[in-house]
Amino acid sequence: MSTPHWHADLTPPVAPLTELPPHADILVVGAGLTGTWLALALAEVGRPPLVLERAHLAAGASGRNGGLLLPGTAELYPALVARHGPAAARTLWAWAVAGAADVVATIRRYGIDCDWRPEGALHAAVSEAEATHLHDAAALLAADGFSGEWLSASDVAAWLDVPRPVDIHGALHLPDGGAFHSGRLVAGLAAAAASRGATFVEGIDVRGIDRRAGDSDAVNLQASDRRTVVEHHPDQPPIVVHTDRGPITAEVVVVATNAWLPELLPGFRDAVVPVRGQVLSSRPLPKRIIRGAWSLNNGYEYLQQLSDGRLVFGGMRWSAPDREVGPHFVAPDVNDAIHSGLDRWLAGHFPSLPITVERRWAGPMCWTADRLPLVGPVAAPSSGLRGDTDVDPATARLWITGAYSGHGVPVAPAAARLVAAGLTGRAMGPAAPLVVPTRPLADPVAVATP
Ligand SMILES: Cc1cc2nc3c(=O)[nH]c(=O)nc-3n(C[C@H](O)[C@H](O)[C@H](O)COP(=O)(O)OP(=O)(O)OC[C@H]3O[C@@H](n4cnc5c(N)ncnc54)[C@H](O)[C@@H]3O)c2cc1C
Numbered sequence: 001m002s003t004p005h006w007h008a009d010l011t012p013p014v015a016p017l018t019e020l021p022p023h024a025d026i027l028v029v030g031a032g033l034t035g036t037w038l039a040l041a042l043a044e045v046g047r048p049p050l051v052l053e054r055a056h057l058a059a060g061a062s063g064r065n066g067g068l069l070l071p072g073t074a075e076l077y078p079a080l081v082a083r084h085g086p087a088a089a090r091t092l093w094a095w096a097v098a099g100a101a102d103v104v105a106t107i108r109r110y111g112i113d114c115d116w117r118p119e120g121a122l123h124a125a126v127s128e129a130e131a132t133h134l135h136d137a138a139a140l141l142a143a144d145g146f147s148g149e150w151l152s153a154s155d156v157a158a159w160l161d162v163p164r165p166v167d168i169h170g171a172l173h174l175p176d177g178g179a180f181h182s183g184r185l186v187a188g189l190a191a192a193a194a195s196r197g198a199t200f201v202e203g204i205d206v207r208g209i210d211r212r213a214g215d216s217d218a219v220n221l222q223a224s225d226r227r228t229v230v231e232h233h234p235d236q237p238p239i240v241v242h243t244d245r246g247p248i249t250a251e252v253v254v255v256a257t258n259a260w261l262p263e264l265l266p267g268f269r270d271a272v273v274p275v276r277g278q279v280l281s282s283r284p285l286p287k288r289i290i291r292g293a294w295s296l297n298n299g300y301e302y303l304q305q306l307s308d309g310r311l312v313f314g315g316m317r318w319s320a321p322d323r324e325v326g327p328h329f330v331a332p333d334v335n336d337a338i339h340s341g342l343d344r345w346l347a348g349h350f351p352s353l354p355i356t357v358e359r360r361w362a363g364p365m366c367w368t369a370d371r372l373p374l375v376g377p378v379a380a381p382s383s384g385l386r387g388d389t390d391v392d393p394a395t396a397r398l399w400i401t402g403a404y405s406g407h408g409v410p411v412a413p414a415a416a417r418l419v420a421a422g423l424t425g426r427a428m429g430p431a432a433p434l435v436v437p438t439r440p441l442a443d444p445v446a447v448a449t450p
Helices: 033-044 077-084 086-109 128-143 153-159 182-195 223-230 258-264 336-349 408-423 444-448
Strands: 023-029 050-053 121-125 149-152 170-174 199-202 206-211 239-243 246-255 273-282 293-296 301-305 311-314 357-367 374-377 398-402
Touching: 023 033, 023 239, 033 050, 033 182, 033 398, 033 408, 050 246, 077 086, 077 128, 086 182, 086 408, 121 128, 121 153, 128 149, 128 170, 149 153, 153 170, 182 199, 206 258, 246 408, 258 357, 258 398, 273 336, 273 444, 311 336, 357 444, 374 408, 398 408
Parallel strands: 023 050, 023 246, 050 199, 121 293, 246 398
Antiparallel strands: 121 170, 149 170, 206 239, 239 246, 273 311, 273 357, 293 301, 301 311, 374 398
C-alpha cells in the first residue's frame, strides 16, 4: 500500500551492470530527476557519466511526487521579485521556465512514454486573499513578458467535468505546464542517457567522498589546469568515492542526493531540511473529469488525473503540528492523520465521484531557506564545511545540485544543464551566481514551518 503508484508498473529501463568500473570520468551520486537529467545532459555533449544509486531509479522524491510540471520556481513570481529584486527574479523565472520547456522538448525528442498531458498548469486559489495574490501574479508575469493568465472561477470550470468545488475562486493558468507519470519520466530519461553511453548502477550505497590520502591539493587546482582535470590528466589525482562495494575513483563527482545531501556533505546540514509530502492515488475512475496540473492552497495541495482515470492527490502537511519538517522526515513513512485529511478533502470537493484509494505513500522534499536550489561547485568534502567563499568552477572537482524546495520538475533540468555546461567549459548562464551553494542561507527549518 505504501508503494507509490509511480513505482508500481516500472520495468527496468537500463541493463544492470554486474561489474563496477574502477574509475569514472564524471560520477553522479543519486538517480532521481537530477541524476538522470544530468546523465542525459552530459551524454548529449559527449561526456556520459557513471551514476550510482543506493536503491533504484526514482526511489526518492522523483518517484514519490505529484507528477506536475508547474513552470517557474518554487516561489511564485511576486515572491521571487520581493525577495531577490526584479532583475534577479526575471533571470531565475526565465531559467526555470526554460527548464520546463526542456522537459516538454525532451519527452518529445526521445519519445518518452510517460503519459505526458500538456493541458496546462493551474495555481488554484482557495480563498479571496489567494485569488488576489494570484491575480496580481498573472499581471506581473505578463508585464515582464512571461506566460500566465488569470482565470475566473467560471473559467476554471473548463478544466473540470464535475461541478467546480465552491472554494475555488479562480486560478493562475500557466499554459506551458502539464502532468505526467513520474516514474516513467525518470525511467525514460535514464534510458535516453544510457542510449548515449551513460551507465547506471542501482543498489550501491555511496558512503563517503574523499581526496586520495596525501593529495592535499587535489581540490585546489589552478584555473589553467581545469581542462587537464576534466580530460583525465594523470598528474591530477582523482577523487575517491567509497561505496559498500569498495572504492571507485573519479575525476569529478556530482552529488545529486537531495534530502540525503548532508549524509555525504555534512557541511550542508544547516543549509537544507527535509520536508515530507503525503500522496495518494485512486483506482481508475470511469472517465477523465479533471484536466491539467493543479496546485492549490499556496501549493500545499496538488492534484492530477492520469489518462487511465486514476487521481493522484497530495498535500495537507499544514495539518500536522510539525508540518512534517525536520531531519527525521527524510523517512518516507505514511502519516495516517494527514491521509485521513486527504480522504476528507477529496470526498468534500468531489462528492459525485466514486473515489477509492488504491495507494498511499510519502516522500522527502529538500528545502532551503530562500527556496532556491543549491547548484554549483563546492569545497573539499573532507573539510566538512559548506565553505564561505565561492569555488571556482573552472577548477572544481566536486559539485552538487538539488534542494529544489518541492519544485524539481522544471528546476532539475535547468540545474542539470547548468552543471553540464560548467563541467564542459561552457558558460553556465546568468542564473549560476544566484544559486551557488556557498551563498548565505538562513535556517530552513524556521522558514519551512510558518
Ligand atoms: C510528495 C512530493 C510531491 C512533489 N510534487 C512535485 C510536483 O508535482 N512538481 C514538482 O516540480 N516537484 C515536486 N516535488 C519535488 C520533486 O519531486 C523533487 O524536487 C525532485 O524529484 C528532486 O529530484 P532529485 O533527483 O534531486 O532527488 P531525489 O529524487 O530524492 O533523488 C535522490 C536520489 O539519491 C539517492 N541517494 C541518496 N543518498 C545516496 C547515497 N549515499 N548513495 C547513492 N544514492 C543515494 C536516493 O536513493 C534517491 O534516489 C515533490 C516532492 C515530493 C516529495
